[in-house]
Amino acid sequence: MKGGAAGILVLLLGASASSAGPDPEQIDEAVQRGVRWLLREQKANGAFGTNAGQTALGLMALRHSGVRAEDKACVKAARYLARVLPDGTSYGAALGIIALIEQRKRKYKPEIDKLVKQLAGGQCRNGQWTYAYRATAKKSAGDNSNTQLVILALAGARLHGYDVPDEVFAKCGAFFRKSQNEDGGFGYSDKQRAKSYGSMTAGGAMALVLCAAFEQKKNIRDPSLRELPEVKRALRWLGQGFDPAKNKDAARAFGKKKGKRGDNFWKHYWLWSLERAGEASGAKLIGGHDWYAAGAAHLLANQRDGGEWRDPEAKLLGTCFALLFLKRS
Secondary structure, eight states, X not given: OBOSOGGGTTBBTTOBTTXXXXXXXXXXXXXXXXXXXXXXXXXXXXXXXXXXXXXHXXXXXXXXXXXXXXXXXXXXXXXXHHHHOOOSBHHHHHHHHHHHHHHXXXXXXXXXXXXXXXXXXXXXXXXXXXXXXXXXTTSSOXXXXXXXXXXXXXXXXXXXXXXXXXXXXXXXXXXXXXXXXXXXXXXXXXXXXXXXXXXXXXXXXXXXXXXXXXXXXXXXXXXXXXGOHHHHHHHHHHHTTOOTXXXXXXXXXXXXXXXXXXXXXXXXXXXXXXXXXXXXXXXXXXXXXXXXXXXXXXXXXXXXXXXXXXXXSOHHHHHHHHHHHHTTO
């Protein structure tokens, strides 16, 4: 059964610029319910889910939701990550970098530094990353799902003083500018699911801003970054037929080969991607919609009685993505 907070459904469902924003108290209540559910999911060894990436996502969700670094759950999750990373995956390394920086960046500096160097050195020849970063430097191309998370992690590391070469951002930025579809959106990769869809376009918009900031030696909040033509095109695509409940055009991009899937495919991942695009670009409105208000309203209306979010993702992933969106991670 779905939770009761339907009154805040003014957020990502398509709320216009004139719509009232979400009630902060309802947001806080939903976040706390989500945190309590997430804490019950942690294993005795500190892990969440089945791998390092999921544990890092869980730790990120807890820290952004206000759980203190010294809390037992956060300490155990960070120790688990320090034990199992690097695991050879871009997802694990990227999310691990972000989680450990937010947990105790000084304590885990050696682990973070190692992950940053490995990811920076594992970039594909075209500027992307793929799943197994230890082999990516030998590959010509990767995918935009791994790439958007890696560039987020490396940008965060750079801002916290870690050494990430300029050329990493230059190559990635050049790739996104070159590969942007004519409609302004982005797909999964040039060769697979290349048609534009929501989560990849939002991730592309974020990556364009982050890479341009380092390429142009500008502050990440410089207003000129959101005026870049390629960023505006991506945001314009996101604003057309905007609906927080749908990962726009995912079904069209995946096609018949991947089975029958609707546009709610990876819905909560799409919402987190949207949040990162909105925050990176500084856009308060997308397509005339208050993207945060609309998205938060949708999440509040669909929180389960136990505090979790689910469908189509598994509960752990759906809940982490929802918390990160609500707390504007």
